Each structure stands twice: as structure tokens, then as C-alpha cells.
Amino acid sequence: xxxxxxxxxxxxxxxxxxxxxxxxxxxxxxxxxxxxxxxxxxxxxxxxxxxxxxxxxxxxxxxxxxxxxxxxxxxxxxxxxxxxxxxxxxxxxxxxxxxxxxxxxxxxxxxxxxxxxxxxxxxxxxxxxxxxxxxxxxxxxxxxxxxxxxxxxxxxxxxxxxxxxxxxxxxxxxxxxxxxxxxxxxxxxxxxxxxxxxxxxxxxxxxxxxxxxxxxxxxxxxxxxxxxxxxxxxxxxxxxxxxxxxxxxxxxxxxxxxxxxxxxxxxxxxxxxxxxxxxxxxxxxxxxxxxxxxxxxxxxxxxxxxxxxxxxxxxxxxxxxxxxxxxxxxxxxxxxxxxxxxxxxxxxxxxxxxxxxxxxxxxxxxxxxxxxxxxxxxxxxxxxxxxxxxxxxxxxx
Numbered sequence: 001x002x003x004x005x006x007x008x009x010x011x012x013x014x015x016x017x018x019x020x021x022x023x024x025x026x027x028x029x030x031x032x033x034x035x036x037x038x039x040x041x042x043x044x045x046x047x048x049x050x051x052x053x054x055x056x057x058x059x060x061x062x063x064x065x066x067x068x069x070x071x072x073x074x075x076x077x078x079x080x081x082x083x084x085x086x087x088x089x090x091x092x093x094x095x096x097x098x099x100x101x102x103x104x105x106x107x108x109x110x111x112x113x114x115x116x117x118x119x120x121x122x123x124x125x126x127x128x129x130x131x132x133x134x135x136x137x138x139x140x141x142x143x144x145x146x147x148x149x150x151x152x153x154x155x156x157x158x159x160x161x162x163x164x165x166x167x168x169x170x171x172x173x174x175x176x177x178x179x180x181x182x183x184x185x186x187x188x189x190x191x192x193x194x195x196x197x198x199x200x201x202x203x204x205x206x207x208x209x210x211x212x213x214x215x216x217x218x219x220x221x222x223x224x225x226x227x228x229x230x231x232x233x234x235x236x237x238x239x240x241x242x243x244x245x246x247x248x249x250x251x252x253x254x255x256x257x258x259x260x261x262x263x264x265x266x267x268x269x270x271x272x273x274x275x276x277x278x279x280x281x282x283x284x285x286x287x288x289x290x291x292x293x294x295x296x297x298x299x300x301x302x303x304x305x306x307x308x309x310x311x312x313x314x315x316x317x318x319x320x321x322x323x324x325x326x327x328x329x330x331x332x333x334x335x336x337x338x339x340x341x342x343x344x345x346x347x348x349x350x351x352x353x354x355x356x357x358x359x360x361x362x363x364x365x366x367x368x369x370x371x372x373x374x375x376x377x378x379x380x381x382x383x384x385x386x387x388x389x390x391x392x393x394x395x396x397x
Contacts, residue, residue, distance in 0.1 A: 021267035022145020025347070028272035029279035033373070036280035048277050061226065069277045070354050073270045075222055075236040080266045081170045082240025083259040088167055090245055102315055102324035103164035109314025110165065110342055111136040111172050114306030121298035128295050131356040131368050133176045135302030135375065137348030140166035141271060143341045146380050153391045155329030162338055165311065173348050174237055181355040182230045189228035193235075196221035200242035207244075209251075211258050214243055231355065271347055278350045281369045291374065295364055299371025303343040304379050312339035337386035343379030345372055
């Protein structure tokens with residue numbers, strides 16, 4: 001089997017896995033939403049607020065279950081994201097300027113326009129402005145799940161455009177979290193984290209290939225980062241960047257092996273658990289006027305309008321001025337439908353919402369999650385309808 005054939009098969013397997021994950025993700029969020037608006041809402045809240053503590057001598061980590069999910073399980077999610085980004089940069093869609101030009105330019109627009117729309121609604125409220133990054137992300141699993149409903153009618157090039165754009169979105173989200181959503185810093189913990197990073201880099205340079213060794217040092221790094229004030233999930237990204245990918249011919253690739261192992265766990269366990277724990281929003285007393293408040297309106301319109309305007313507008317400009325080409329087999333209308341699907345923010349948007357609005361801004365947190373659910377749902381429905389009308393049934397096999 002040629003290298004190109006293996007690459008195409010790997011991409012198809014990835015897309016199929018992400019699409020299936022998106023369907024389960026929606027189901028988990030729907031269950032959480034139903035529970036939080038039923039007589040069982042008390043049990044749901046009790047579950048996610050259950051305290052859980054780990055202690056080793058003077059070292060103590062005590063958090064409710066919700067934060068173990070958001071800080072712990074999501075570190076594994078970011079580990080997978082980091083592995084995917086490194087692989088794509090070294091040997092994938094991000095390794096060539098020609099391949100990355102269109103989704104890269106579109107991703108920049110897709111992050112800038114939603115932030116501007118959110119800021120337009122909330123510029124006069126400093127507390128609310130901390131949520132400016134919430135509508136900037138795209139949920140690849142959810143979006144590919146919608147694409148999967150159209151089957152083989154969707155050109156592979158369009159799926160790759162969406163996949164690459166979402167990976168760049170994730171990279172942008174990582175940078176945003178590192179710069180804007182870190183708390184008060186502990187120099188001691190940062191120093192220990194730096195030492196762990198140095199160990200990981202040394203292991204890479206010395207040719208260590210055992211994944212278990214990297215995971216053990218990575219777990220210590222996670223604790224150090226958690227205690228440092230920098231968000232703990234970034235430890236997963238740093239760990240990913242030190243996992244070796246280049247090996248001698250015939251040797252197994254640690255990065256690809258770890259990515260292959262983690263992918264189903266993240267897709268079918270971690271992301272649904274995260275959605276279940278974070279999508280439970282009580283709709284009691286919610287009115288249309290409340291839904292149109294500055295925070296939910298900024299998030300919902302940032303996702304639905306901002307994403308499509310940014311992604312499609314920047315993509316159109318890139319193609320119009322010769323910086324990139326329309327994906328093979330795609331039309332302008334199908335590209336626009338894909339841009340609308342980019343408004344499905346969900347997982348990463350929910351995650352950034354938990355960082356932007358802490359316990360002192362509970363109402364803002366609920367409002368932002370409502371905006372995420374509405375913006376993502378509308379983007380999914382409208383994007384699907386546009387793509388369904390844009391893609392000829394004759395292409396279906």
C-alpha cells in the first residue's frame with residue numbers, strides 16, 4: 001500500500017470516528033439539558049458537585065467532580081489535540097503552505113469576527129467582556145457529525161477544509177487560554193513545571209520511545225501546572241509536543257500510536273462526559289428577552305453570524321486574490337454551508353466559558369452556555385440545509 005493511500009485511509013477513518021463522536025456528543029448534551037430541567041435536576045447538580053480529593057503528604061488536590069472533568073479529563077483532550085497538531089504540522093495538512101492557505105486564512109476570520117460581534121454586544125460591561133473568546137471556536141466532532149448525515153455526497157476536500165480549519169481553531173484556542181485565561185501565578189510551581197518540560201525535551205532528544213515514561217513525567221507536569229495558576233489543560237499540549245514522531249524506518253511511531261490509542265477514549269468517553277457535565281442549563285424562568293441579553297446574544301450571534309462571515313468572507317477574499325483555491329469538487333454554496341457549520345462551537349466554547357466566568361459570575365456562565373447551545377444548534381440546522389441543497393444527489397454512492 002502506498003504512502004498516499006495509507007494517508008487517505010487514515011483521514012477517512014479519522015473523519016468517520018469524529019462524525020460518530022459528534023452524534024454521541026449531542027446525545028450527552030441533550031440528556032444533561034433534560035435532566036437539569038426535570039425533577040431529577042437536584043441529583044444532576046449533586047453529581048457534578050460531588051467533592052473528590054487526592055492527597056500525598058502536603059500535596060492536596062481537592063475539587064468537585066465538575067472541575068476534575070474540566071481540568072483533568074480535558075487535559076487528555078488537549079493532549080490529543082496537541083498530538084494532532086504536531087502530526088499535521090510535520091506530516092499532514094499543515095505541513096504545506098498550499099494546503100494550509102485557505103483553511104488558515106478562513107480560520108483567522110472565523111476567530112476574529114465572532115469576537116468582534118460579542119464585543120459589540122458587551123463592550124460596556126468589563127465583566128462580560130471576559131467571555132469574548134467563547135464564540136471563536138469550532139467543534140470538529142459536532143460539525144463532522146452533521147456532515148456525516150450527507151454521506152458520500154460531501155467532497156473529501158470539503159471535509160479536509162473543515163478538519164484543517166478546526167485544528168487551526170484549536171491551536172488558536174490554546175494560545176488564547178494560555179495568554180488570557182491564566183490566574184495568579186506561582187513561581188515555585190512554574191519552576192517545577194519548567195523542570196518537567198526540560199525532562200520531557202531531554203527524553204525526546206535522547207531517543208526515549210516508551211510512551212509510559214512520557215505519561216509519568218506528563219502527569220507530574222499536570223500537577224505542577226495545575227498549582228501554578230496557568231490552566232492545567234495546557235500541560236497536555238506541552239506533553240504532546242514532546243512525544244517523538246520521527247523514528248527509524250520500520251520502528252513504531254510513539255506519537256501515532258498514542259494518538260490512535262487516545263482517539264476513541266476522547267471521542268466516545270471524555271468529550272461526552274464533558275458535554276454531560278457542562279451542558280446542563282436550567283431553563284426555568286427563561287424568557288425570549290432574557291435570551292436576547294448581551295451575553296447570550298453576543299455568543300449565539302458570534303457563533304452563527306460571526307463564524308460564517310469570518311470563514312466565508314476571508315476564504316472568498318483569499319480565493320479572489322489568488323492566495324488559495326476553491327476545494328476540489330466544492331462549489332461556492334457548499335463552501336458557504338461549511339462556513340455556517342463552523343458556527344458549531346460547543347465543546348471548546350463550553351470549555352472557554354468555564355474559564356471566562358468563574359463562580360462569582362454564575363448568571364453570566366449560564367447565559368453564555370445558553371448562547372452556545374442556541375448558536376451551535378442554529379448553525380447545525382442551517383448549515384445542513386444549505387449543504388443539502390448545494391450538493392447534487394447524483395454524487396451519492
